[in-house]
Amino acid sequence: MTDTQPLRIAIAGLGTVGAGVIRLLGTNRDLIAARAGRAIEVVAVSARDRSTDRGVDLSGYAWEDDMSALAARDDIDVLVELVGGSDGPALAASRAALSAGKGLVTANKAMIAHHGLQLAELAENARVPLKFEAAVAGGIPVVKGLREGTSANALTKVYGILNGTCNYILSEMEETGADFADTLAEAQRLGYAEADPTFDIEGIDAAHKLAILAAIGFGAKVDFDAVHISGIVQVRAADIAQADALGFVIRLIAQADVEGEGANAKLLQRVRPCLVAKDHPLASVDGPTNAVVAEGNFSGRLLFQGAGAGEGPTASAVVADLIDIARSEVGAPFSIPVAQLTPLAPAEPGNRMERNYLRFTVNDRPGVLAEITAAMRDADVSIESLIQQGRANQGGDVLVAMVTHEGPEANVRRALDLLEGSDSLTGEPLVLPILPN
Numbered sequence: 001m002t003d004t005q006p007l008r009i010a011i012a013g014l015g016t017v018g019a020g021v022i023r024l025l026g027t028n029r030d031l032i033a034a035r036a037g038r039a040i041e042v043v044a045v046s047a048r049d050r051s052t053d054r055g056v057d058l059s060g061y062a063w064e065d066d067m068s069a070l071a072a073r074d075d076i077d078v079l080v081e082l083v084g085g086s087d088g089p090a091l092a093a094s095r096a097a098l099s100a101g102k103g104l105v106t107a108n109k110a111m112i113a114h115h116g117l118q119l120a121e122l123a124e125n126a127r128v129p130l131k132f133e134a135a136v137a138g139g140i141p142v143v144k145g146l147r148e149g150t151s152a153n154a155l156t157k158v159y160g161i162l163n164g165t166c167n168y169i170l171s172e173m174e175e176t177g178a179d180f181a182d183t184l185a186e187a188q189r190l191g192y193a194e195a196d197p198t199f200d201i202e203g204i205d206a207a208h209k210l211a212i213l214a215a216i217g218f219g220a221k222v223d224f225d226a227v228h229i230s231g232i233v234q235v236r237a238a239d240i241a242q243a244d245a246l247g248f249v250i251r252l253i254a255q256a257d258v259e260g261e262g263a264n265a266k267l268l269q270r271v272r273p274c275l276v277a278k279d280h281p282l283a284s285v286d287g288p289t290n291a292v293v294a295e296g297n298f299s300g301r302l303l304f305q306g307a308g309a310g311e312g313p314t315a316s317a318v319v320a321d322l323i324d325i326a327r328s329e330v331g332a333p334f335s336i337p338v339a340q341l342t343p344l345a346p347a348e349p350g351n352r353m354e355r356n357y358l359r360f361t362v363n364d365r366p367g368v369l370a371e372i373t374a375a376m377r378d379a380d381v382s383i384e385s386l387i388q389q390g391r392a393n394q395g396g397d398v399l400v401a402m403v404t405h406e407g408p409e410a411n412v413r414r415a416l417d418l419l420e421g422s423d424s425l426t427g428e429p430l431v432l433p434i435l436p437n
């Protein structure tokens with residue numbers, strides 16, 4: 001293959017992203033060919049149902065029912081996998097492509113988080129490209145940013161907003177006061193949510209992306225199982241209102257950093273809703289927007305921000321990967337060859353110092369507040385401020401919210417353990433850390 005021949009691709013999966021890639025390749029055909037140094041041509045496609053109207057003309061492409069057969073076709077150079085799912089046909093087709101000496105471009109963070117190291121090894125051994133820019137923060141070039149832009153730095157931390165659906169839900173609830181279920185349905189209608197939206201709202205999708213970013217940022221082996229995950233399902237409109245009164249917004253934050261050095265270095269990866277001060281750069285990230293903060297020892301703090309989901313932005317990232325391949329600009333998928341990535345042990349979160357927001361729903365009767373504050377005292381948790389929401393009805397539930405001074409995370413857990421089973425509490429307490437500025 002010389003560089004004047006087109007880069008021939010096959011697309012598996014013709015949903016939001018797959019159809020978007022076909023539309024983008026058509027609309028920007030000439031500028032893509034100029035930048036890639038050659039044309040990028042779709043040769044063949046595959047999806048579940050051939051007859052679905054996707055608003056794009058497929059008549060010029062061969063159709064394959066079997067995605068693995070598509071992946072191994074003699075007349076393609078690269079498989080573009082846009083099906084989704086960590087295992088199943090997406091993984092089989094991806095392995096088939098790499099084993100047949102084809103490049104692979106994918107938007108599938110679940111697959112890369114679980115099987116990325118194995119796929120990268122296959123790609124490295126076959127000396128073919130494997131690229132996944134669209135898998136992390138959709139259209140934002142953050143994989144490229146960390147692989148190439150900050151490659152001269154030792155990173156100290158990477159954190160940000162990595163799930164558009166959760167960010168849309170939280171900022172929309174903040175804006176409109178609408179309830180969770182209606183807002184989730186709208187996110188699904190707009191094409192932001194995963195096929196199974198529990199992956200979004202339970203923080204799993206953000207954890208997939210964080211595990212990939214942490215591997216690239218810290219030269220570590222991808223370790224999805226070590227991510228501590230909590231989602232946004234327990235966040236109520238009342239928490240958003242309390243946070244607002246205290247000067248914060250609530251965002252689902254994914255964070256990774258390394259503690260210790262050399263052989264003692266450990267990686268802490270967490271996804272959880274946090275209170276973010278209104279003057280923090282992440283507080284103004286609304287709707288399906290994603291943002292990633294990376295701190296390098298020479299670059300200082302960098303902020304990457306943009307659309308993390310949706311047809312156009314995600315297709316933009318997929319095609320940028322294809323342009324890199326057409327230009328022969330490839331390297332190790334995780335920046336460092338798999339054999340040289342460090343297997344960093346997971347760090348325990350308990351010793352970290354944090355300020356926290358705590359919310360309790362309690363019976364409205366004498367002594368309840370004293371019981372809660374006694375548990376705080378006994379666990380050595382210092383309270384900075386406390387709000388009790390006015391009683392709506394005599395004898396009903398009331399909401400008690402407080403913000404703690406900075407202290408060990410484990411102490412807050414201990415306070416909650418002391419309150420476990422108390423008949424003063426009418427629901428599970430919620431603990432949300434406050435993101436440092």
Ligand SMILES: NC(=O)c1ccc[n+]([C@@H]2O[C@H](COP(=O)([O-])OP(=O)(O)OC[C@H]3O[C@@H](n4cnc5c(N)ncnc54)[C@H](O)[C@@H]3O)[C@@H](O)[C@H]2O)c1
Pocket residue numbers: 012013014015016017018046047048049067081082083084085089107108109110134135138191192193194195308309310311314
């Ligand atoms: N939608 C987004 O905003 C977005 C953003 C970033 C990454 N992604 C990722 O991109 C990938 C595709 O997402 P999408 O939103 O386009 O999904 P989608 O559900 O809209 O499309 C999936 C496509 O795969 C096909 N497919 C699914 N299962 C199949 C099977 N068993 N056999 C054959 N075909 C099958 C479907 O027919 C459909 O054409 C996923 O990995 C997703 O996580 C999506």
Ligand SMILES: N[C@@H](CCO)C(=O)O
Pocket residue numbers: 135137138162163164165166192193194200205308309310
């Ligand atoms: N479901 C994902 C799509 C982009 O990966 C999100 O909401 O961010």
Ligand code: NA
Pocket residue numbers: 133134135136137138139140141142143317
């Ligand atoms: Na990206």
